Amino acid sequence: MEHKRITVFLAIIWGVVAILPLFFGSTNFIMHILIMCLIWSVVASCWDLIMGFAGIFSFGQVAFFVIGSYSSAIISARLGVPPVFSVFIAGIFTAGLGVLVGLPCLKLKGAYIALVTFAVHMILEPVLKGDIGRALGTGGARGILTIAPMNIFGYTFTSSDPIPYFYLLFLVAVVCSVIILMVIKSHWGTAFLALKDAEEFASCLGVSAFKYKLMVFALTSFLTGMIGGFYAHYVGMLSTRMLGIDLFVTLMIILVIGGVGKFPGAVIGAFITIAVNEMLSPLGSYRPIILGGLVVVLVLALPDGITGLFEKMFSEKKQGLSH
Amino acid sequence: MLKLTNVTKKFGELTAVNSLSFTVSKGQVFGIAGPNGAGKSTLYNLISGLYPFEGAISFNGKEIAGLSPHQIAKLGISRTFQIPQIFPSLSVEKSIGVGNHFGSREGFEQDYVDKVLEFVNLHDKRHAMVGQLNLLDKKMIMIGAALATKPEVLMLDEPMAGSNAKEIIQLMELIQRINRDLGVTIIIIEHFMKVLTELTEKLLIIETGTEICCGDPVEVTGDPRVIECYLGDGT
Amino acid sequence: MFIEIIDVIISGLINGSVYALMAVGLTLIYGVSKAFNFAYGSFYSMGGYIAFLLFGISFFNNYLIVFCLAAPVLLIFGFFIEKLLVAPLRKRDDWEVKVMMITLGLALFLDNSYQVVFGARMKSLPSILEGSFEMGEFILSYQDVVIFIFSLGGILIFRWFLNNTRTGMSVRAVAQNPAGAQIVGIPKEFVFAATFAISTVMVGMGGILLAQKYFITPAGGWDILVKAWVITAFGGMGSIKGGLYAAFIVGMLEAFVGWYFGMTWTLIALFAVLLTTLAVRPQGLMGKWG
Amino acid sequence: SDTIKVGVPLSMTGPYTDTGDNYWKGIKMAIDEINEGGGLLGKKIEPVRFDAQEFAPERVMQGADYLCGKLKVDSVHAGWAGWGQDVRAYGKYTAPFFADDGSQTAVDVYKQDKKQYNNIFQLTDTGINQGQSMFNVLMALPYEYPNKKAVIITADDAWGTEVGDTLKKNFKEKGWKVAMHELVPYGTNQWGPLLTKIRKIKPAIIHVEIVSAQEVITFFRQFMKKPTNSILSYGYSLVPREVVDTMGKEADGLIGEVPTAMPTPEAPTPEAQAWLDKFKGIWTHLPQAGSWAAYSGVKAWVTAVEAVGDEKKHEEVCNYIATKGYKGETGWWKWDEDHVMRAGGDVPIAHYQVQNGEMIAIFTDPPAKPYKNYKFQVPRWIKK
C-alpha cells in the first residue's frame, strides 16, 4: 500500500476508535475489552513490523511483553519509581534484552530464528518462577498480585474507572503506530525489504544487515516492553500464565486477520479478533474450534487479511506490463 | 587504486583463487576472463567482503581485508552479480535508491537517483515492481543500484550473458559511458571476445585460480595458452 | 554412584528414542517443503485418539490391528490436509509465514475438537508389552524396549530409504529444488503431499506408541511439538541423521541435568546448549539432508 | 426476570480440568436440587459457565468482568479459582464469591482491604494449614517408619510451593531429613532421573503434590517399576477423580487429603449419608476434590438469600453469610474474620487411602483421629 493511503487509513481507524467510549463508556466490561484491544494492537503491530515487514521470524513477542510487564511492576515496587517512568525504563530494559536475543539471530534463518526467539519465551517461565525470579521479585509461582496503578500528576488511573485509562492507552497506541509508520516509511523500511529479498546484494550496496536487524529488535522490543508495563499497571497483577499458548495464538490470529506485513492491518486485526473472541465466548469449547477454523479459512481465502481486501477494493486495476 | 597481493582462497581442497596479484588503476576498464570455474566470481566475492581470504587487498592505500560488505561498499567499491539479485518487493526507483541511500557517502540525493534512472534507461519503468521485469531490465537495475552508490570502482560479473548482438552493443555503450562520463573505474568479467577486445584496456586471464597472462587485450587474446584453454579456435 | 549413572544413562537412552521418534517426521516435512507444521503435535494426539477409539471396539483390541488400521487413516488424512491447506499456499511468496499460520489454526481447531469429542480428561491405552526385564540393580520395562526398537528401527529404515532408493532421492530433489524436480519428471505436487502424509503417519504412530506410556490429552501435542522442534533445529532442520543424534543428546542432557540439578533446570539447560550450538553452527549439527 | 444467574468460572481445559469437573458436579447437584424444589425465591437458578483455564490474571479478570460486569450474576461459585488474582478481580464487584483456593496468598490479598473484598468467601483452609494437617496425619499413621528421610516433589505453582514449604518446615522441626525437595513443571512425565535419586535415598516418605492426573500417574507407574520402602503421600493431588478412575486398584496404598471434605465411603451423619447416596446416584461414583465444598457454597448462599429475601441485596447476603454461617449435612459452617472456612469442628480435613480401587477415609484432622473403623493398610510395595 502506498504510504499516503496507509496514513489516511490509520487516521480513520484511530478516529473511529477515539469515539468508541461514547457508545460503550458506561459498560466497564466493554471498556475493558477495548483497552485490551489497544494493548494487543501495539504488540501485534510490533510483531508485524519485525516478522511481516523485516522478515525476521521472531516468536519472542509475548516474551518481551511479559518481560516488560514484570520489569515495570518490579521497578515501580522495588525502586519506588512512579509507574509513568517505570514503563519507559521497562521498555529500555526489554529493548536491551531484545538486542541480546537479536544477536544470535543475525546468523540464523527462518525457522531457526523462530525457535531461538521462542526459546526465550519457553525459558522465561522457569526463570520467572524459579530462584532467579524470586530473587528479582517476581513472586515466583504466585506472581505479583499488587502492582501500583498508573498515576500521572497526582491523578490515579484505576481499572474500575476505565475511561481515563482508555484514553491514556489510546494516546500511547497512536504514538506507537505513528512511530511504526515512520519506520516503515523511512529508509529503514526499504532496508528491511532489501535485506529480506537479497541480503548479499543489499549488503554489497552498503546496507548493514547487522545494524538494521538489531535496530528492529531493539525498537519492537522497546515498544512491546513498554506497553507490557502499561498492561501491568492496568491489570494490577501478573503471573507466568500469560506465557501459555493462548495469548500467542491470539496474537497470531490478529496478524492473520489484519494481514501480515500490511500495517496498519494489525491494528484492525486486534479489534476484530478480540471482539469476535468475546462474542464467541458463550460457546465454550466451540469458540477455539471456530477460531481455528476461521484462521484456516481466512489464510486461504484472504491471503492478505482484511487489509489486503481493502487494498484490492480501492486500488485501480493492476497495470499490464508493456514490453 | 585497487591492489591485490598474493590473494588466495581455498574451498576445502579446491584452490579457487591461487596467489593472484594485480593492480587496477583509476579510470581503467579492466577485464577478467578465463574458463568456467577459474575463480573469477570468487575473486569478486573476496573483494566485496563476502568471504574471508589469505593475502592482501588494498583500496586507495587502505587495507580492506576483514571489512564487512557494507563497509566496503561505503568505501566506493560496488558490484553486480552473475545471477541477477534483485529486490522483488521494491519498485525500480526504490531499488536504485537503496544503493544511493546506503552506499553513497554523500547520503540520499533524489537528483542522483533520477540521473541513474536516466542512465540505465529505466526512467519510464521507475514505478514498476522489480519482480515483473525481464532479465535485461533486472540486470540494468543491478547496475543502476550499484552506480547509485557513487562508486569509484564498479565490478560487473558477466553483464552481457543472455543478450543478443544488438543488446550487447547497447550494453557496451552504457559501460563506456559509465567509465567516461561518470569517471568510474570498471572491472568486468565477460566471456565475449568482442567485449573483451573492444571494451577493456587491460585484460587478465586466469585459469584454476592462477594468472595465465595479463596485459593488452589484443595481445592477450592472441596468446596461444589462452587460445588453448579458453578461446578455442572457432572464434 | 556407578549404578546411579547407568540408571540415568538408561533413562537418557529411552527418552532419546522417544524424542527421535517425535522429531523425525518434523524434520522430514521441513526438509522437503520448508513448511513449518504447527499442527504436528495435534497429529500426534490424533494417532492416540484413533487408537483409543479402535481399542474401544473389542474386535480391534490388539496393537497389530490398531497399527494397521490407524496408519492408512493417518496417511489419507495427511495427504488431504496437504492438498487442501498447504498446497494452495505454496504459490504465494510469503507462504512460509502463511503455512505456519494455517497449521496453527488447524492445531487450534483439532485440539479443541478432541476436547469436545473426547472430553478434557486424559485417555490411556493398554500397555503394548507388560512386564520388565531385570538384571541385578537395573530394570528395563519391555514397553520401553519396544519403543526403543520401533523408533530407532523405523528411523534407520527410513533414512536408508531416503538415501538409497530412487524414490528417496526424488524426495530430496523436490526438497532442494521443486522446479528442477519437475523438469526431470518428478511429480512434485505428489511428493509434497506424500511426504506430508508420511510425516503425519510417523508422528501419529509415535502418538500411539507413546500414549501407552504417557497419556492422550487434547492439548498434549504442544509439548511434543516444542520438543520435536528443538531437536530438529538442534540436529539441523531437514537432517535425519542430525535429528537422531540431537534426540539422544537431548535425552541424555535432560536425564543428567534432571538428576544432578533438578527438573526445573532441564529446559534452561536444553536451550543453553541449543543456543550455543546454533551460535557456532547456525545450520545445526548436521544442517543438510541425509 | 424470572431466573437468577450464577457464575461458575472453573477450569475446563488444561491441567486442572479434572478438579474443575469435580467442583461442577457439586455445584450442578445443588442448583438442580433448588430448582426441583421450586427455585430460589420462586425463581429458577441458571448457572453460567466460564472456562478459567489456568487462572492467568487477565483470564480471571476477564471472567469477573464477563460474569459480574456484563451478565450481572448474583453469586459466583468458582471452586479453585486462582491464588489471589480472583480475590482482586471479583472483589471489584459485589456478588458473593465462593472460592476453594486453599491458598494463603489469597487470604493475604483479602486482608489488604477487607471492606472491598467483603464478598469473598473461601470454602477451604489454606495450603499452610492443609500441609500441617498432612504432616500430622503422616506422623499419626499406625506404621513405623524405617528411617527419618523424606522426599518432597511439588508442582512449581503457588499451591505446590505453599504445601511443599510447610511440609519441609514440619519435617525439619521433627528431626527428619528432607533429602530432596523438587519443584517440577506441569507436563513432566519422564521421572527417570528423579527416581534414580529417590532409589538411592530410600526415603520413608515421598510426598507428591501436583494437582494433575497425568503427572502423578506416570510418577506412580515409573516408581512401581522398582519401588522403595516409602509411604507415598499424594496430598490433594490424589483426589481429582481422574486418578482413581484411571488407575483403579493399581492405586491401592496411596494416601491423600481433601479439606472441607465429606469422608467416604461412610458418612459421619445420617444427613451426610443421604447426601452421599444421592451424589453417588447422580454421578455413579464417590464425591472427590471439593464437590461437597462447592455444593455447600451454593447452599450457604441460597440460605442467606432466602433469609435476606432479595438476591440483589449483595451486601446484606454477604453479611448474613459472614455472621450467621450455614448449617450443612455434617453440622455448622462458620467463616472466620478473614472469610476463610477453617478446618476443624464439623468440617474437618479428611485423609484418605486408596483401598480396593476406592478412596477410603482413614483419618480426620484437626484433631487428628482415625475415622470410624477404617484402617490404614501398609502399601503392597513396602517389603519387610
Next chain:
Amino acid sequence: MIKIHDLNAYYDDFHVLKNVSLEVGKGEVAVMLGPNGHGKSTVLKSICGLVEKVTGNITWSGEEIIGLGAEKLVNKGITYIAENRELFPEMTVMENLKLGAYSQSARPHEKENLEKVFSLFPRLADRRKQLASTMSGGEARMLAIARGLMSNADFLAIDEPSLGLQPNLRDEVARIIKEINTQGMTVLVVEQNIPQITELADKLYVLEEGKISFEGSREEALGDDHLKEIFLGM
C-alpha cells in the same frame, strides 16, 4: 514432431504469449531468437508443461499434450534444459545426473548416457562428488545440459545453453547439438550467441512481444536487414 497452434500463456494475469504457432519436424533443429523478456523461455516452458496458465494446442507426434504436467511429458520424451539451470544444490554432480534419468523411459539407458555425458564434459567426471551449489556459473551450465541429456529424450527444448559458458565450450555446445541431432533428436533451442547453431538450424523463429514475427530458413533471415543486424549480429 511438435506442432503448436495458437498458444497463449499467462503469468497470473500477465499475458505473455499471444497466439504463437510453430512447428518443429522430426529430427529437425529449430532456433528461436528474440529480444530479452519477450517470451522465448515461456514458449519452451509451455511445451514442456511448466507454465500453469496456457491455452491453445500443442501436439507431439499427433497427440495433444497441452495441460499435461511436466512429469508426464518427460516420460513421453520431452525434456527442458532450463535457462537458470534448476539444479539440486545440495546434491552431488553424480546425483544430479542420476536424477536426470529419473523417468521410466530413461532409466534403462542410465549407464550409457552417463558415459556419454562424461565424455562430452570431462570436467563433470572430475567433479562427480562436488555439490552442485558450489559449481561455478559455467560448470553448473554444463551440468544442466548434461542432466537434460540423461533423460534420453526425443525432443529437447534447450534454453540459452551458452549462458555463462566460456568461448570454446560454446563451440562445443553447437557440436553436441549437432551430434544429438544426427542421432535423431528433435531440438528447439533458444540461443543468440552461437552463430554455428543458427547455421545448423533447419528453421528460425523470431519472437517479439509474445508473437512470432518471423519464421523461415537462415537464408531467408539473412535477407532481412532488421533481423540480420539485431539477432544475427552481422
